[in-house]
Amino acid sequence: MGIDERKFRILQAIIDDYILTAIPVGSRTISKKYETSLSSATIRNEMSDLEELGYLDQPHVSAGRVPSPKAYRLYVDQLLQQGKILAANQESIRAHFQDRARQMEDVIGHAAQVLSSLTHYTALVMSPKGTELRVRNVQLVPVSSSSALLVIVTDGGIMRDAVIRVGGEMDVEALYAISRMLTDRLSGRTLSEARQVLSGEPEEASRRQQMLSEIAEFIGEVEKQNAVGKLAVGGSSNILNFPEYSDVEKAKSFLSVLETKEKLLQLLEQNREMAFTVRIGPETGIPELVDCSLVTASYRLGNQTQGTVGVIGPTRMQYGQVLGILRAMGEQLSRLLEQDKE
Amino acid sequence: MGIDERKFRILQAIIDDYILTAIPVGSRTISKKYETSLSSATIRNEMSDLEELGYLDQPHVSAGRVPSPKAYRLYVDQLLQQGKILAANQESIRAHFQDRARQMEDVIGHAAQVLSSLTHYTALVMSPKGTELRVRNVQLVPVSSSSALLVIVTDGGIMRDAVIRVGGEMDVEALYAISRMLTDRLSGRTLSEARQVLSGEPEEASRRQQMLSEIAEFIGEVEKQNAVGKLAVGGSSNILNFPEYSDVEKAKSFLSVLETKEKLLQLLEQNREMAFTVRIGPETGIPELVDCSLVTASYRLGNQTQGTVGVIGPTRMQYGQVLGILRAMGEQLSRLLEQDKE
DNA sequence: TGTTAGCACTCGACATCATTGAGTGCTAAC
């Protein structure tokens, strides 16, 4: 038994209605609101078939039907295939980024807020990872007589800093000379290459040598920190708008997941190359999120995925709308990166 | 009618019990668990008095009594007066900060996590404000041929950066010269002084002049951004552990407040000079937090308050314990600042 | 004058029970 066109229409009607109301939908509802040419009895037969096929679940015997993850999957695939994901709200989103924020962290925080208020779901925004960053410039800035600030400029426009102890005093000129030397030696290399270059230095136990190894160590830390992007979460409390989370226990476990950023990052990492991903219920792989869906879109610089924006909500999510908004947001962020790069 | 010693003991017993159980406490409970030498009838008389005095509320006529904010206030004042706030968990907190985090933002985020997991309430940690920062060093680091990264080192060890457009090309040496000039001119000044110095420059429409004014503008932004500290929130979902928030509507409004960081910052700003503050229920001034309390402690560098750590929980909070933990956390953060300063 | 025992009263919490209504599955007729 396959799923013919009429079955599909009915399924779609059920999903649409359930997304709107969160109430199990019965045969009469469909017959009255969507398929007026069919009687409820006919619908019942079809629904019975759809249940057998695994597209519908029945909370209990005398309740209406509820779409299963499999149904949402079909629904979304259809959506994606049709390529109907228009970049909605383009203008309104752009408006939110008028005042150029200088720091990436502000940008992703802001983006998460905007996204959550547009969708009414919980928003996740991941900043660019830094694995492939290349060094452009290295500079030591004197802080006190015995310490200096190490600034590493990379091509991401991103920059990291740390206070490095300079054994004994070292004057401005000396620091400057070292900076030039380091820049010469390291520029164009990735962070891990740079670290290797520094570590490979001959072991002369001089002050300078000690400083270099401290720098190498620091680069290692930066690498580690940057290997995972930063994450901003917006609208965590939005989930409580939905009746499926009026159970406090459920809400709590959901919110707890939001607080462990590692899990979320891992989640956003998967399939990061895809322009869009939709993970429905169990597909998220996180037990606490079994009746949530995660929709993500990537943003890019050139051809390379830089980061991911996503939305988490109940499985009965307004997929079409969310995909549209995510697309717009992704494009906006891509554009932002572009112009930062200049 | 005053509040004699026995009344106070009874009130304290009621508060202690209610903090533990969240169940309105009746006269028999007190007579059995706390004041075994008195009968429940006597306790009842005293409780009746205490209610009349405004220290107790009665949810409904045949229920036990619940402490009013006024009661908590008395309780806490007593606690504070006795100076019994020992820095608890000193060691365990110190252990959490073993691996020195380099960036202030990581530190406050981490602190919020630790604080929330120790107290089981929601934690707030505010980073140092930067109003009174003094410039130590200014450096322009070349990024591309037409832009440079501006790095300003201040005495907070804190540093801000931005990409500045350099009109036309400018070689490394030129940037370096400008950096030295700026450092000479600005070091020792506060940010706002520095901005004034730059803005006061004669209007020569040269490239350099344009760059300087861009720098001045940037300093202005930094000032604005830094005027409010950064805020980290930890354990937002902890509030759901408490029965008073098993009502989803309440939980939602609480969590919504947590998402508007401005309000929280404002809250933490008040009385920032105090070593400790305790705001109970309505005293917070935020309607959504009427049955929450906010306890804060400050951390310092020298004699100056740098930032604030705080805990939000239900009014029936374990004030003693929380104050102890906050104190320890504050001291730990102060120490951290100290050693960063070196 | 303060303390206590006793007692009537109140009221939320909880369990029970009947009612209602939405929805199904099945069958027979169209």
Added chain:
DNA sequence: GTTAGCACTCAATGATGTCGAGTGCTAACA
């Protein structure tokens, strides 16, 4: 293949009764 009809199921709702914790008051006691 579609539809009307009907019996059946079951969650939700609301009424009812009981239970128990807790109070306030009074009278007796030390």
